[in-house]
Amino acid sequence: MNSDLWIxxxxxxxxxxxxxxxxxxxxxxxxxxxxxxGEVGMxxxxxxxxxxxxxxxxxxxxxALVLGTVIGVPLGKVQMTAVPQRxxxxxxxGALCVTLVGTAEFYLRAPDIPPFMMAVLSMEVxxxxxxxxxxxxxxxxxxxxxxxxxxxxxxxNIVNLALLTGAVIIAVVxxxxxxxxxxxxxxxxxxxxxxxxxxxxIGGADMPTVISLLNSYAGLSAAAMGFVLNSKLLIIAGALDxxxxxxxxxIMSKAMNRSFTNVLFGAFGQVQVxxxxxxxxxxxxxxxxxxxxxxxxxANKIVIVPGYGMAVAQAQHKVRELCDALxxxxxxxxxxxxxxxxxxxxxxxxxxxxxxxPYDRLxxxxxxxxxxxxxxxxxxxxxxDVTNPAARNETGSPIYGMPILDVDRARTVMVIKRSMAxxxxxxxxxxxxxxKTLMLFGxxxxxxxxxxxxxxxxxx
Amino acid sequence: xxxxxxxSLYVFMxxxxxxxxxxxxxxxxxxxxxxxxxxxxDAIAVVGAIILAGERKTTLATxxxxxxxxxxxxxxxxxxxxxxxxxxxxxxxxxxxx
Numbered sequence: 001m002n003s004d005l006w007i008x009x010x011x012x013x014x015x016x017x018x019x020x021x022x023x024x025x026x027x028x029x030x031x032x033x034x035x036x037x038g039e040v041g042m043x044x045x046x047x048x049x050x051x052x053x054x055x056x057x058x059x060x061x062x063x064a065l066v067l068g069t070v071i072g073v074p075l076g077k078v079q080m081t082a083v084p085q086r087x088x089x090x091x092x093x094g095a096l097c098v099t100l101v102g103t104a105e106f107y108l109r110a111p112d113i114p115p116f117m118m119a120v121l122s123m124e125v126x127x128x129x130x131x132x133x134x135x136x137x138x139x140x141x142x143x144x145x146x147x148x149x150x151x152x153x154x155x156x157n158i159v160n161l162a163l164l165t166g167a168v169i170i171a172v173v174x175x176x177x178x179x180x181x182x183x184x185x186x187x188x189x190x191x192x193x194x195x196x197x198x199x200x201x202i203g204g205a206d207m208p209t210v211i212s213l214l215n216s217y218a219g220l221s222a223a224a225m226g227f228v229l230n231s232k233l234l235i236i237a238g239a240l241d242x243x244x245x246x247x248x249x250x251i252m253s254k255a256m257n258r259s260f261t262n263v264l265f266g267a268f269g270q271v272q273v274x275x276x277x278x279x280x281x282x283x284x285x286x287x288x289x290x291x292x293x294x295x296x297x298x299a300n301k302i303v304i305v306p307g308y309g310m311a312v313a314q315a316q317h318k319v320r321e322l323c324d325a326l327x328x329x330x331x332x333x334x335x336x337x338x339x340x341x342x343x344x345x346x347x348x349x350x351x352x353x354x355x356x357x358p359y360d361r362l363x364x365x366x367x368x369x370x371x372x373x374x375x376x377x378x379x380x381x382x383x384x385d386v387t388n389p390a391a392r393n394e395t396g397s398p399i400y401g402m403p404i405l406d407v408d409r410a411r412t413v414m415v416i417k418r419s420m421a422x423x424x425x426x427x428x429x430x431x432x433x434x435x436k437t438l439m440l441f442g443x444x445x446x447x448x449x450x451x452x453x454x455x456x457x458x459x460x
Numbered sequence: 461x462x463x464x465x466x467x468s469l470y471v472f473m474x475x476x477x478x479x480x481x482x483x484x485x486x487x488x489x490x491x492x493x494x495x496x497x498x499x500x501x502d503a504i505a506v507v508g509a510i511i512l513a514g515e516r517k518t519t520l521a522t523x524x525x526x527x528x529x530x531x532x533x534x535x536x537x538x539x540x541x542x543x544x545x546x547x548x549x550x551x552x553x554x555x556x557x558x
Contacts, residue, residue: 018501019478025494026485028550035544038501042536049507055514060526064513068533075534076541080549083492083542090499090539093531100531101508104524108517116465215495222505227468229508235468236475241502243479244494251488339488346491350546358553364488 003051010048011233017041018237022244028359045233080354081311084343085142088211091218092135098221099128103188105228111179118178120227122171126191127221133195135214141199142207142343150203163194204308205385207343209252213260216245248345255339255365257391257402284420287438289447292414293454295438296322299376299412301332303368305405306348307341309382309417313444316355319381322448323357325455334361336368336378336405338386369406378410382417382444388429398427413437416447493546500539506532 017037024034102124140146167190223238390397512525
């Protein structure tokens with residue numbers, strides 16, 4: 001009894017530390033303390049668990065802990081640009097753990113499983129396995145091992161719905177007849193297939209929503225596992241993770257003016273054809289790095305709007321040099337960051353912070369939008385749809401209603417872009433044809449580098 | 461048994477509400493570290509895996525438990541390391557000069 005009590009105490013403290021950990025994460029000033037709290041809580045819970053008297057054999061545990069650490073350290077040291085795929089991969093690992101434990105618990109307990117227990121166990125296994133393959137697919141797409149373009153086929157939604165229904169039916173049968181042990185493998189395999197099918201039609205720009213949603217599923221499956229094992233600690237950690245993923249998904253879908261179902265079942269790509277048809281060639285104004293540098297140097301207030309294109313071109317360090325060069329001349333430089341810029345929530349902030357840009361210059365869409373009318377130059381680097389004014393006034397546009405950064409309200413707009421190709425949504429951007437817009441054609445890193453060179457040359 | 465489940469449901473509900481309230485306050489600036497941190501915390505599922513791997517009940521349970529420990533531990537270690545690395549990069553203009 002005594003050791004059981006101590007174990008419960010470690011879990012109790014760990015739970016409190018986990019909640020504090022997330023609370024401290026709310027501000028950059030206390031965030032690192034939050035990580036420390038999480039680490040201490042985790043260590044306590046693991047040590048507590050190792051004291052469990054049910055454990056008779058430590059050999060496999062020790063080996064697994066060492067091997068997990070060996071795999072985990074490099075995963076913690078990936079490049080910042082690879083963080084989205086690393087995150088997707090870690091959702092897959094979390095889901096794998098939950099699925100395996102659920103499977104083992106089923107075979108240990110079957111056929112004497114009470115209905116409610118079997119229901120949460122089914123939920124654990126279904127959510128776990130679909131999150132496992134879904135996250136692997138997402139990681140593959142982000143790492144560009146798999147094609148990033150959405151793959152759609154006729155009847156896709158029906159196939160997906162059928163798979164999900166099939167899994168739920170099997171779960172119901174098992175709840176009613178837990179002695180039907182041979183049905184259990186299907187409860188794992190069908191969601192595994194479903195996870196793959198679910199992510200196939202997802203395009204790159206939908207990744208922030210999808211990663212958040214998978215995050216939420218991973219958390220919910222862990223909470224379900226907590227019900228199965230009657231572990232309050234696990235229920236709470238899972239609920240925290242689940243609600244975090246859910247909140248992020250809501251923020252992301254709001255920022256794209258789309259519902260979850262639309263992201264998962266909408267197949268945005270199909271809109272492309274009708275949207276791009278009937279566009280005639282319209283003249284655009286372009287500028288050289290010298291001209292751009294001249295305009296930037298004469299400005300008082302500049303807002304830089306980064307997008308996924310900046311990450312692809314690895315231009316964030318050059319952007320910081322530009323920011324420094326302009327600040328030195330007394331220009332006020334801020335960054336306007338759309339919630340879905342990049343491939344995961346907060347992606348741009350991390351890249352810019354990595355490039356040593358102080359975070360007080362990084363403003364969210366709501367914070368910066370009021371500033372554009374007083375802004376001399378809005379410099380768009382590798383972002384497209386999130387600046388498209390069609391979202392505001394063209395009711396027929398597929399992105400109509402999506403909140404955007406109002407760059408078109410700045411006095412001058414500059415857009416660094418490789419070519420006139422349309423963005424993810426395949427929609428033409430009227431911004432590019434405005435009188436005040438200058439197109440800067442070229443690679444983001446190279447072009448920004450050239451502007452920086454012009455600025456420092458002109459200075460000396 | 462029934463009561464256990466009921467109290468578990470209460471715990472889940474309360475934790476979900478706390479989660480909503482706490483996480484709503486996290487600045488969009490830190491959404492990426494938020495995701496990697498919650499992911500690391502979620503790997504607390506390792507406690508269930510440890511017991512499975514150590515109980516020596518069936519071979520299947522030991523094998524599945526062992527693999528589950530590996531995947532959860534990699535999330536714990538990797539998740540905490542990368543979250544801390546990211547947070548260390550966030551600096552204000554004043555602390556940068558200092």
